[in-house]
Amino acid sequence: MSRRRWSCWPRTLADYRAIVHRTDGEGLAGLIAGLLEKRGSASVLVPPGLDEGWLAATGVTRVADRAESTPHELDGVDSVVTACAVSIAETGTIVLDGSPDQGRRRITLVPDHHICVVRVPSQVVSSVPQGLERLDPARPLTWISGPSATSDIELDRVEGVHGPRTLEVILVSED
Amino acid sequence: MRVALFLTCVNDTLYPDTGRAVVKLLTRLGVDVDFPMAQTCCGQAHYNTGYRHEAEPLARHFSDVFGEYDAIVTPSGSCGAMVRELYPRMGERARAEGRGDTLAATLAPVVPKTYELTEFLVDVVGVTDVGAYYPHTVTYHPTCHGLRGLGLGDRPRRLLRAVKGLELVELPGADECCGFGGTFALKNSDVSAAMGADKVRNAESTGAEVLCAADNSCLMHIGGTMTRLRSGMRPVHIAEILASTEEEPAV
Amino acid sequence: MSGTYLGMPAFPEAAREAVGNRILRDNLRHATHTIRAKRAKAVAEVSDWAELREAGKRIKDHTLRHLDRYLERLEESVTAAGGVVHWAADAAEANEIVTELVKMTGESEVVKVKSMATQEIGLNEALEAAGIRAYETDLAELIVQLGKDRPSHILVPAIHRNRGEIRDIFRSEMSEWGRPAPEGLTDTPAELAEAARLHLREKFLRAKVGISGANFMVAETGTMVVVESEGNGRMCLTLPETLISVVGIEKIVPTWRDLEVFLQTLPRSSTAERMNPYTSTWTGTTDQDGPGTFHLVLLDNGRSDTLADEVGRQALRCIRCSACLNVCPVYERAGGHAYGSVYPGPIGAILSPQLRGTGSEIDASLPYASSLCGACYEVCPVAIDIPEVLVHLRERVVEGGEATRAGNKVVLRPAKGHAAERAAMRAARWAFTHPGVLRTGQRAASRTRRFHPRTLPGPGRAWSGSRDLPPVPAEPFRDWWQRTRGQKGGAE
Numbered sequence: 001m002s003r004r005r006w007s008c009w010p011r012t013l014a015d016y017r018a019i020v021h022r023t024d025g026e027g028l029a030g031l032i033a034g035l036l037e038k039r040g041s042a043s044v045l046v047p048p049g050l051d052e053g054w055l056a057a058t059g060v061t062r063v064a065d066r067a068e069s070t071p072h073e074l075d076g077v078d079s080v081v082t083a084c085a086v087s088i089a090e091t092g093t094i095v096l097d098g099s100p101d102q103g104r105r106r107i108t109l110v111p112d113h114h115i116c117v118v119r120v121p122s123q124v125v126s127s128v129p130q131g132l133e134r135l136d137p138a139r140p141l142t143w144i145s146g147p148s149a150t151s152d153i154e155l156d157r158v159e160g161v162h163g164p165r166t167l168e169v170i171l172v173s174e175d
Numbered sequence: 176m177r178v179a180l181f182l183t184c185v186n187d188t189l190y191p192d193t194g195r196a197v198v199k200l201l202t203r204l205g206v207d208v209d210f211p212m213a214q215t216c217c218g219q220a221h222y223n224t225g226y227r228h229e230a231e232p233l234a235r236h237f238s239d240v241f242g243e244y245d246a247i248v249t250p251s252g253s254c255g256a257m258v259r260e261l262y263p264r265m266g267e268r269a270r271a272e273g274r275g276d277t278l279a280a281t282l283a284p285v286v287p288k289t290y291e292l293t294e295f296l297v298d299v300v301g302v303t304d305v306g307a308y309y310p311h312t313v314t315y316h317p318t319c320h321g322l323r324g325l326g327l328g329d330r331p332r333r334l335l336r337a338v339k340g341l342e343l344v345e346l347p348g349a350d351e352c353c354g355f356g357g358t359f360a361l362k363n364s365d366v367s368a369a370m371g372a373d374k375v376r377n378a379e380s381t382g383a384e385v386l387c388a389a390d391n392s393c394l395m396h397i398g399g400t401m402t403r404l405r406s407g408m409r410p411v412h413i414a415e416i417l418a419s420t421e422e423e424p425a426v
Numbered sequence: 427m428s429g430t431y432l433g434m435p436a437f438p439e440a441a442r443e444a445v446g447n448r449i450l451r452d453n454l455r456h457a458t459h460t461i462r463a464k465r466a467k468a469v470a471e472v473s474d475w476a477e478l479r480e481a482g483k484r485i486k487d488h489t490l491r492h493l494d495r496y497l498e499r500l501e502e503s504v505t506a507a508g509g510v511v512h513w514a515a516d517a518a519e520a521n522e523i524v525t526e527l528v529k530m531t532g533e534s535e536v537v538k539v540k541s542m543a544t545q546e547i548g549l550n551e552a553l554e555a556a557g558i559r560a561y562e563t564d565l566a567e568l569i570v571q572l573g574k575d576r577p578s579h580i581l582v583p584a585i586h587r588n589r590g591e592i593r594d595i596f597r598s599e600m601s602e603w604g605r606p607a608p609e610g611l612t613d614t615p616a617e618l619a620e621a622a623r624l625h626l627r628e629k630f631l632r633a634k635v636g637i638s639g640a641n642f643m644v645a646e647t648g649t650m651v652v653v654e655s656e657g658n659g660r661m662c663l664t665l666p667e668t669l670i671s672v673v674g675i676e677k678i679v680p681t682w683r684d685l686e687v688f689l690q691t692l693p694r695s696s697t698a699e700r701m702n703p704y705t706s707t708w709t710g711t712t713d714q715d716g717p718g719t720f721h722l723v724l725l726d727n728g729r730s731d732t733l734a735d736e737v738g739r740q741a742l743r744c745i746r747c748s749a750c751l752n753v754c755p756v757y758e759r760a761g762g763h764a765y766g767s768v769y770p771g772p773i774g775a776i777l778s779p780q781l782r783g784t785g786s787e788i789d790a791s792l793p794y795a796s797s798l799c800g801a802c803y804e805v806c807p808v809a810i811d812i813p814e815v816l817v818h819l820r821e822r823v824v825e826g827g828e829a830t831r832a833g834n835k836v837v838l839r840p841a842k843g844h845a846a847e848r849a850a851m852r853a854a855r856w857a858f859t860h861p862g863v864l865r866t867g868q869r870a871a872s873r874t875r876r877f878h879p880r881t882l883p884g885p886g887r888a889w890s891g892s893r894d895l896p897p898v899p900a901e902p903f904r905d906w907w908q909r910t911r912g913q914k915g916g917a918e
Contacts, residue, residue, distance in 0.1 A: 012700060015700075016699070016701075016703065067714050070631075071630070071631040071632075071665050072631050072632075075627070075631055088701075090700065091700040091701035092700065092701065093701045098712065098715055104664075104714065104715040104716075105660065105663075105664040105706075105715055105716055106664050106665060106715075106716075109657065109660050109661065109664060109665075110631075110665075128686050128689050128690050128701075129683070129686040132682060132683060132685060132686050132689075133683075137644065137647040137649045137682045137707065137709055138507070138647065138709050139709075139712070140664075140706075140707070140708045140709070140712050140715055140716055141705075141706070141707045141708075142660065142704065142705070142706055143701070143704065143705035143706075143707075144703065144704060145699070145700070145701040145702065145703050145704075146703050147703065148655065148656050148657035148703050148704065149655050149656070149703045150565050150619055150655055150656045151461075151581075151582065151655065151697050152564070152565040152566035152569070152582050152584060152656075153565070153589055153592060153615040153618055153619070154453070154456060154457050154460065154585075154588060154589060154615070155457040155458070155460045155461045155582055155585065155752075156460055156615060157697070157699075158615040158616050158619050160616065160619060160620070160623075161565065161619050161622065161623055161655075161656035161657055161658070162563075162623055162626065162627075162630070162656050162657035162658045162660075162661055163656070163657025163660060163703070163704060164657075
């Protein structure tokens with residue numbers, strides 16, 4: 001994608017109150033550790049295939065997502081860290097496809113704090129059609145554009161209902 | 176070019192001043208306009224109320240009366256839209272009902288030749304300054320069928336802006352329907368009246384003396400609401416403003 | 427909650443009450459005007475909006491033309507992916523299927539994602555009759571359910587309530603259904619959303635059965651799509667063990683790529699967002715992720731009948747964005763309840779009389795619940811010419827004629843109550859095809875004009891109750907023309 005098209009991208013993410021951070025491969029572990037600390041998280045859910053190195057700098061208790069863990073157990077975890085399948089610049093969307101570094105759908109839903117890592121530029125496309133092209137419909141997909149929100153009271157948008165009320169997106173440059 | 180005035184039944188019966196204004200205006204611009212005496216009604220009220228089959232003879236009559244002219248000018252957005260948008264549809268429906276192409280073929284010639292007045296002035300005559308003089312504050316209400324049906328766009332406003340002495344002020348919520356809607360005004364009179372009252376309040380908020388539109392049906396509803404609400408504003412058809420000159424000013 | 431609309435008064439009577447309700451008028455005006463400007467901005471951002479709109483229309487038209495084929499394809503792909511497909515011809519069948527499916531799980535409560543199809547069939551009432559409690563989890567649906575109210579908007583069913591009313595409902599009703607409202611709850615939207623989060627959390631976490639609709643179904647892949655904002659959809663779609671989706675047959679699109687159009691037009695048209703916060707797609711079942719059992723109930727309930735009507739079938743293109751409601755001046759003043767259907771506003775006025783037929787008083791009055799201003803058509807992301815269908819249905823009401831009901835061709839008789847109007851229309855047509863008659867009438871009116879009242883008695887009050895009549899001029903235009911330029915006019 002062209003530079004011009006993606007200059008809008010951090011803004012479209014932020015327009016929907018996602019908190020956007022930028023770093024490179026070396027700074028990633030430190031940034032994640034800092035975010036978890038700032039949030040005051042005592043525990044973090046870890047999808048089975050998450051890059052070990054991403055959590056290398058934090059001492060927060062890691063909780064593995066096990067098949068038998070109940071929604072109630074997940075509700076007791078403070079944060080979740082995942083990768084993503086693709087991100088769409090134009091709409092400020094990240095898409096999860098349940099790959100091992102993203103985990104089952106429930107782990108990014110029940111905890112109130114979601115940190116999502118996007119590899120730039122390889123995981124970024126500019127438009128919805130390009131995003132669809134990259135995705136496999138056979139997998140369960142979750143498209144996320146900002147934290148949960150509602151317009152149900154007087155058609156005015158308020159952030160934060162049932163899904164994670166804080167969404168932090170980390171853009172990791174691969175250059 | 177043989178130009179016919181299709182005044183519409185409402186204007187002919189209730190608003191002859193608008194007809195006289197159109198004739199005066201077009202004559203001043205060098206357009207020789209005729210009024211075919213056999214004209215009556217385009218059938219819009221019938222069609223829009225659900226009586227399409229009753230509207231068909233009226234459409235055929237319209238075609239008979241106006242078919243020979245090169246251009247048909249009407250000072251009504253909704254009647255203009257009836258001919259341009261809905262006559263072709265009536266033809267299609269007749270065909271779908273297995274009645275052949277006769278109706279479509281009968282109506283086809285008048286469709287592209289029919290122009291709403293402001294459209295005719297800007298697109299055919301090619302003027303926006305028609306040499307008018309009208310020393311009043313005016314706000315313009317774009318009527319729905321002119322705005323969304325015919326796509327008149329900014330033509331009426333361009334014409335008004337060129338009028339000497341006229342101060343044009345923007346109407347808040349201009350694009351919202353005034354609530355007339357033909358038989359809607361009777362069948363849903365409460366909602367219609369509420370829409371009319373809101374339109375009048377918006378118009379009053381501009382401080383203008385005159386609310387101008389290009390359709391007397393809507394103005395009949397808005398004007399009737401104005402007098403009922405004892406508003407000081409007046410409804411005036413755009414033709415009467417454009418016809419007004421320093422020598423012969425409209426009141 | 428009253429889920430039935432039978433016996434609703436005709437639109438004009440219901441609307442009269444709404445127009446006189448100051449609070450309702452203010453709530454609706456505030457909400458619709460808020461969203462109107464935002465939608466316009468979100469749409470203006472997209473340079474190829476007109477093309478997207480046209481593409482959406484074409485995809486839907488093509489799909490509807492070959493609906494039988496695509497439905498079979500969908501059934502195959504959903505089944506292949508581990509889902510079970512059920513067919514429901516009408517509301518009763520659909521309710522029966524869903525009730526049985528829930529009973530088979532042994533559960534007595536379900537969590538629901540907001541779904542128009544389940545509202546349409548009155549599923550909650552059917553479940554309640556079978557001893558199953560359905561919890562609505564969308565914030566607005568929750569407000570409606572707690573308030574024992576009816577929905578009045580497609581997207582925001584509680585649009586008729588302002589924040590103060592919502593706070594009062596939460597305070598007084600939440601304890602009946604589960605966790606009570608927090609102490610000292612105020613009317614700030616953020617606090618109200620938080621109260622809903624706390625109230626529903628426990629229900630989500632323990633739910634074993636979820637019920638949803640779907641915004642789209644992809645025939646080629648068997649993929650279901652739910653577009654939402656709050657995360658209640660994700661909760662219902664992923665945490666329960668069993669998921670039952672009730673979806674109208676018109677929600678189908680042929681291919682995965684077709685979604686690219688609607689995922690761009692739907693959010694911008696409905697909530698004025700570039701993209702809604704959450705979109706979930708799933709294909710059958712996935713091992714260890716989400717419900718292990720998935721049932722899809724395909725609902726007809728009048729849709730095939732609607733499809734048989736050449737003009738009216740375009741209503742089936744609807745993607746339920748509600749842009750037409752938000753822009754409609756009639757909806758803004760009459761409110762959603764006046765439409766007597768889960769589908770209010772302009773789209774409801776063309777959908778309900780087709781899905782249910784024009785037999786009842788309310789359904790026969792809906793095609794007239796519009797000034798034909800065309801604002802709905804202008805904003806519709808799939809270009810449904812709502813005014814065209816309204817006029818078409820008016821014709822069905824006053825003239826009767828052929829229609830399809832429950833799969834059979836029937837000839838409808840003209841609706842009652844239009845005899846005087848019909849006679850007047852005929853008389854007017856006769857006069858208008860005889861210019862001499864028109865002229866005689868005009869002259870008579872001009873001659874007697876001094877005796878004309880400014881207000882009218884009887885049915886004329888519908889006009890003069892709120893508007894003065896225009897004065898009749900001294901002479902009609904044609905007399906002036908003949909007097910001054912008589913030699914030029916064509917023959918009568």
